[in-house]
Every structure is written in structure tokens, then in C-alpha cells.
Amino acid sequence: MLEAVTPLDNVLEVRDLKVWFPVRSGFLAGLLRRKEKFVHAVDGINFDVRRGEVFCLVGESGCGKTTTARSILRLIDPTSGKIELKEADMATDLFSATKETVKTLRPKIQLIFQDPYESLDPKMSVLDQLSEPLQVNKTAGTRKEKMDRVFSALSDVGLIPPETFLYRYPHELSGGQRQRVGIASSMILNPVLVIADEPVSMVDVSMRSEILGIMLDIKKKGRATFVLITHDFSLAWAVGDRIAVMYSGKIVEMGPTFSVIREPKHPYTRALISVVPVPDPTLQRKRIILSGEVPDPVDVPSGCRFHPRCPIAKEMCKTKEPEMQTAASEHEVACHFWQEPFP
């Protein structure tokens, strides 16, 4: 796997994670005992998240990125694998952990939701929203302690002065402010790992940077590590330290942001990068437009899952699944022919 990393540097280690959902079949099929089918949402992925970084999981819808995130949070139960959360003196496998253990670990792994219009309770004031996690986890003793933490959480996300926001309800906030409250409530328990699932896709472009800036600030102060889930390479470009590209439940390429975006190795990544939207009408570039669509996760193609759409696929790709191989420093790719010339 990745070299020169002592295990302690990682906050999270994911090994051979699989999440399969059974496909509900009809009554008759059940009687006839047809073979049960599964949606292979995540199908054996490996990655590490290093302390203090922004790790990006990038891919199109249905590639399994959100399912991966939900497994880390144990909001769904993975089928097999290992998800290890590493702290200074202990490591806990979230896959085999009991419900009680998961509960005690909840404050340490938090989620920033995509849609600030749906993730906040319309009947809760900002103060209630932020105190709830403190009460549930019984972390703030006195009222003063609670207020202090709410105040500092609000200042951290740039809602200043905090006292003017305490008694506001979500409908009295703009989209950007709502997302800030969302981040504040994810950060108030001082989590070790924060999973941000498309945190700015519902925020207007002119305000996105402010929201991302808050995350980067928290990261720079060393207060949390982030896993950013996005479909947008330009977002990963702006804030990510490392990128893992997913396709049909697999990681196809992983490496440092610069290297993955400027020197992509996998044909899928190459194609995606070549069509990343750029607001420049004079830009001349060769766009690789893939035909077809992401495969059906119930019936994944044999061999390399990308072969039906791949411009450089050969016979071997139909039968043999490619393994991760090192292509450059810390840069891995799962393709048999990544070294071949690309059209």
C-alpha cells in the first residue's frame, strides 16, 4: 500500500470494505429459490485517511462514495471489511464494534450534510440546534459551559457576533448561514474525523469559498481531519490533499491531488478530468467524452468494471480484474494498461 506512513499517522484505515444490499425479489422467485442478488454499492475498497488532511472521495452518482461515508459513520452496516478509527492510544474497528461502542464513538466522527435546508430542524433555534448534541452526549456540565461552547462554535464558523444568531430559526437564515450552523453543530463535539458529503453543492457559488474556508481553517488549526465527498474535481483541486476516484463501487485511482488531477493515470479519471467544467470560453483542450453510462450495480461487468466504456480496453480487461499498482510517488492506479499511450 502507501509507503512511508507509520500506522499512527492515520486517523482511519479502511480495508477491503464491502457493502452489498440484497435486492428484494418477488414472492415467486423466493419460492423457486433463485440465487439472491445484491447491489454491489461498495465492493472491496482500501484507503487510509491521514491525520490533519482533507481526503476526497470523488466519483459520479452511484459510484459508492456516499455509501462508504455512511459505513464509516455506521449509519449502515457494511457487509465485510475493516474500518479502523485510530486514536493516540487505541484503535477501534468500527465494523465489528457493538452498538454501544459505536454510540460512544459517535461524537468523534461527525457528518456535515449536503442540504442545509433539510438538515436543520425548522422548529429549533440556533441555540437549541447546537445545544442538542451537547445534551445528548452529556458533555457540557453547567449552563455557562454550554453557552461558552455554543458561542465559540458560532464564532468558529463566522457567525459573528454569536448572540445575534442564538435565537434565530432556520427560515431566518440565508443558505450560507444555514450551512454554517450545520458545520457548527458538527464541530461542537470536537470530532476527530468529519465527513463532509457535498457540503457546498446547495450553496450559491459566490458563497462556497467562505464555507470551504471554514473547513480549511479548522483543518489548519489541527482540530479535525476531513473526508470530503464530492462529484466535483475542481472542488477537490481547491481544498483536497489527496483524492480517491471511485467507479462502480471500486477505487480506481488514488494519490495526491496535484498528481491525480494534472497527471491522471486511469482512463476513467483522464476522461472525467478532460470534461471538468471551466469558466473560460477560450480554453482549448481535448475532451474525452465517454459513451454509455455507469454500470448497473446489481450486474457489474466482468474483469475491469470500466471496460465497456474504456477507450483503451483490451481482451484481458474483460476477464481479469486489475489490482492497485503504484504509478508514481504515492499515486496508485487500478488499470492493466495505464502505461499505454492514451488516444
Place this chain on the structure above:
Amino acid sequence: MLQVNGLKTYYRADGGSVKAVDDVTFGLGEGEALGLAGESGCGKTTAALSIMRLLPTNANIVGGEVLYKGQDLAKMSDRKLRRTRWKDISIVFQGAMNALNPVKTIVDQIAEPILLHSKSSKEDATRAAERLVELVGIDKARAKDYPHEFSGGMRQRVMIAMALACSPRLVILDEPTTALDVMTKTQIQQLVKDLQKKLTLSTILITHDLSVIAETCEKAAIMYAGKLVEHADVVTVFGKPLHPYTAGLIKAFPNIYGSRELPASIPGSPPDLLHPPEGCRFAPRCPIAGAECSKPPPDKILDGNHYVACWKR
């Protein structure tokens, strides 16, 4: 071909009228692609719906004219206007690909506007619909499939085929690629571009995503808080933006061909359109605003054809 002059569309609301589109002027020629951009709530969709008068009941066109081939659509009788819709101007609504009728095959749904707007027989309409299915890049063998058997990108193709059913000259596309994945988005963009050339269509593309306009349109119009702030060809708008809002919006997009940094944002948020500022609506967020900006900005045409509404230019 289309000339919108001083268009004003207001919504009735508690406490007054929301000036969603306030004195907007733009035009487009035969075969031209215009991109209408702005953030949520800037009035771009309302402006587009006003062209075809497809507004919700609490909205009214209170001023201005919409000239299509010399006729004012804003004042036309309902009956006459109905004949213009689909045949002359059609629209692909935002998110409409999710509103296809689940119990009708796509070929029947595409044939429907043809049957309603022309005197063709059921067979002729079906044949025409089949040709359209092929035109938008769907395998003819799938014409009798139902919407649930199609992916998002394919359903958007169906919507485009439907919009083309009565051979319109102008197609309005409201956020046609917004919910789609980047590869599918590129496929659809390419399709629209190809169709435009093949059929010499004029298009108005409404989107919040400037890069889509940069990649597919010839002209760009930028709206902010109900006002048109800048309008010129795309190379000029993206290369030499004159309005501080346009400049800020372009800079707000991260660019994978640029340096790796957080793009600049525009502090603040758009004004309440129930009580917009009296002067320039962007002034409270503008980095170069001065005393004169408390008065409505002048309409300026610079360098021949570059419209900008700003005191400072």
C-alpha cells in the same frame, strides 16, 4: 429574432411586490445561443418564463415588451400565444425529466405535442416522434420504453426531443444539465450544440453554472437581483468582465488549470427583492462601490457591444 425590452415581472407577495425581473433588456439572433446566468433568486428563470408567459398566477408582466419576429408576446391574446408555444418557441423546464408520465411510452409522449399542434394523424405523429428519438441519440429500439427504464441523461434527451417536436425556432433550456453527472452533462451539452448547428436553432440557456455558458454559448447575460448587469459575447464577458459582480462570480469558480487555492468569494448575500436598495443592487457587496452607487446605475454600452450597468465603468 427575439428582443426583450425593459421587461418587468413582479410577484405579488405579503407586504408588496417582489421585483423578480426589473427592467431587463436583451436580444438574440437567428441560430444564436444565449446564456442567461446568475445565482438563485436573481430572476433568470422568471425572465425566461416571461418570454412565453408561463408564469405562476401570482406573477405579472407589469412592463416592457417581448418582441418575437416583430410581435409583442407580452400583449398577445392567449389564443394567439398558444399557437406560438411549441411551434415557434419551446422550453425544457428545470427538472422536467422527472415529470415524464410514468405510464406512457416515451414515443407517445413525444408525439403528444405534435398531435395537439398539427393536424397530423396518429401514425404520422408517431413516425415523427421516432425520428426525434433518433435525432437526440436514443436507440430507436427503445422508443417504446417507459420513462423508468431510462437514466437521467436519457430522460433529459427525451425532454429535448419533446421540445423539438413542433420544429420551433427558439428553445429555452432551464438548467438542463444541473442534476446530471459531469460525463452525462457533457454528452447533453454536446447534443444541444450539435442540434443547434443542424437545425439552426436559437437557444436561451438558463443556468447558475458559468462554465456551461463558457463552453456552449456565444453570448452571455448576467443577472443579479432582478437586474441585468452585463451582456456581451462570451469571450468578452469571461475575458474582460466589466461588472464587479460578473468578475467576482467568475473568480468564485475553482479552476483546475489555475493555481491550487480557494477561490475568492463575494461576501454578503443578495438583497431582499421586496425592498431592494434604491441604487445599484450590488452596491452593498461591491468591492469598488462609491457614493454615486446609491443612485440607480446607468446603462452603458462600451467597446461597441458590451453592455454593463455600473457607475464605475
